[in-house]
Amino acid sequence: MVTLHVGPFPSIFVFDRSLAHQALIQNGSLFSDRPKSLPANMIMDSNQHNISASSYGPTWRLFRRNLTSEILHPSRIKSYSHARKWIEEIGAVHRRVLYGFARFDVLNFWPRVTKILLRKRWDQLFQLRKELEDALIPLIRARKKAKDDRLSNKGSDDYELAYVDTLLDLELPVEKRKLDEAEMVTLASEFLNAGTDTTSTALQWIMANLVKYPYIQDRLFLEIKGVVGDNVEEIEEEDLQKMPYLKAVILEGLRRHPPAHFVVPHCVTEDTVLGGYLIPKNGMINFMVADIGWDPKVWEDPRAFKPERFIGEEVFDITGSREIKMMPFGVGRRICPGLALALLHLEYFVANLIWKYEWKAMDGDEISLEEKHEFTIVMKTPLMAHISPRKS
Numbered sequence: 249m250v251t252l253h254v255g256p257f258p259s260i261f262v263f264d265r266s267l268a269h270q271a272l273i274q275n276g277s278l279f280s281d282r283p284k285s286l287p288a289n290m291i292m293d294s295n296q297h298n299i300s301a302s303s304y305g306p307t308w309r310l311f312r313r314n315l316t317s318e319i320l321h322p323s324r325i326k327s328y329s330h331a332r333k334w335i336e337e338i339g340a341v342h343r344r345v346l347y348g349f350a351r352f353d354v355l356n357f358w359p360r361v362t363k364i365l366l367r368k369r370w371d372q373l374f375q376l377r378k379e380l381e382d383a384l385i386p387l388i389r390a391r392k393k394a395k396d397d398r399l400s401n402k403g404s405d406d407y408e409l410a411y412v413d414t415l416l417d418l419e420l421p422v423e424k425r426k427l428d429e430a431e432m433v434t435l436a437s438e439f440l441n442a443g444t445d446t447t448s449t450a451l452q453w454i455m456a457n458l459v460k461y462p463y464i465q466d467r468l469f470l471e472i473k474g475v476v477g478d479n480v481e482e483i484e485e486e487d488l489q490k491m492p493y494l495k496a497v498i499l500e501g502l503r504r505h506p507p508a509h510f511v512v513p514h515c516v517t518e519d520t521v522l523g524g525y526l527i528p529k530n531g532m533i534n535f536m537v538a539d540i541g542w543d544p545k546v547w548e549d550p551r552a553f554k555p556e557r558f559i560g561e562e563v564f565d566i567t568g569s570r571e572i573k574m575m576p577f578g579v580g581r582r583i584c585p586g587l588a589l590a591l592l593h594l595e596y597f598v599a600n601l602i603w604k605y606e607w608k609a610m611d612g613d614e615i616s617l618e619e620k621h622e623f624t625i626v627m628k629t630p631l632m633a634h635i636s637p638r639k640s
């Protein structure tokens with residue numbers, strides 16, 4: 249355990265997996281709050297609404313239920329192509345938010361002081377927040393109008409549930425009120441940031457390893473062929489359940505290259521002792537996700553990419569509820585609510601990318617696994633590969 253004193257509260261970093269289990273599972277309710285003093289981290293919420301998708305029980309349940317079923321399901325994504333321009337605009341502003349994250353992080357420490365010393369940076373943060381609102385509020389309003397029209401029977405019957413619909417319906421249980429537009433922007437933005445960059449980063453790392461180790465790619469291709477035969481165009485969701493090696497490749501990718509090397513900061517709700525250290529109320533605590541997944545006491549040759557290590561195990565408990573061996577999605581009450589969706593996306597995209605194309609390193613190119621810290625931990629040299637359609 250390492251303690252750092254920066255800003256108003258100590259920050260504690262836990263790299264021992266049994267201490268992590270003790271904190272997140274055994275004493276989860278004490279260790280699962282979000283720090284209240286992170287204005288810039290609340291996805292650039294200039295109004296300092298301290299609200300996050302899972303701050304409220306009902307929001308959390310609604311969010312989890314909708315995520316794992318309807319919203320962002322691969323079959324839906326295909327029908328989004330008509331909205332390309334809109335998607336590009338939202339993508340561009342979110343990229344600016346993501347790249348600004350590290351730059352604005354410093355504003356979280358002693359906001360009252362940084363508001364004077366780093367005034368320009370605060371102005372840039374407010375400007376970015378405005379761009380985010382300009383991009384999302386028209387869509388939220390359009391969705392509200394569509395809902396009102398539907399309720400008054402003026403709208404079309406062709407209705408599909410969207411995440412924003414769940415936000416429009418939500419009533420906060422403590423304050424007993426609906427969300428305002430700024431809060432909806434924060435939540436929609438959190439949803440987009442947390443759910444896109446993480447998955448695309450994991451996908452790139454996994455594909456890089458499949459290019460670097462062609463024998464793993466071949467074994468995966470043969471597994472897919474064994475399940476679907478020769479004549480299908482596309483791997484469907486039902487097929488994925490019959491592919492244990494595919495699941496092992498995804499798990500090994502998340503163990504070896506977790507997109508987040510830490511979780512989102514937690515804080516403790518009262519004075520508490522962990523591993524002999526007193527952690528004062530409101531002290532920030534984080535968990536060394538990557539180091540926990542590379543622990544040589546648990547994983548043989550932990551830096552190697554070996555999907556076989558997940559074969560033969562009963563279904564691997566990625567939630568860490570019994571024992572933490574790796575925690576790419578966090579563990580306990582604050583575990584990533586998009587976990588099931590992220591695994592589905594990764595399995596679906598990797599299976600189809602390998603089924604349709606053969607991936608090879610560019611001539612004379614070594615695939616470098618060097619890392620770079622952006623919002624997530626990305627490849628320092630982004631993956632470049634030759635892809636050729638397979639004649640199945």
Ligand code: HEM
Nearest residue numbers: 300301302442443446447450511512577578582584586590
């Ligand atoms: C490979 C993909 C993903 C990885 C590795 C990942 C990882 C994580 C981690 C480590 C956390 C922090 C947990 C903690 O603080 O203890 C988190 C939180 C979160 N994730 Fe994910 N995530 C992924 C995909 C997704 C997807 C697809 C969505 C939604 C569409 C999503 C939505 C969220 C949200 C909203 C939170 C914040 C929850 C809260 O504040 O309590 N994530 N994720």
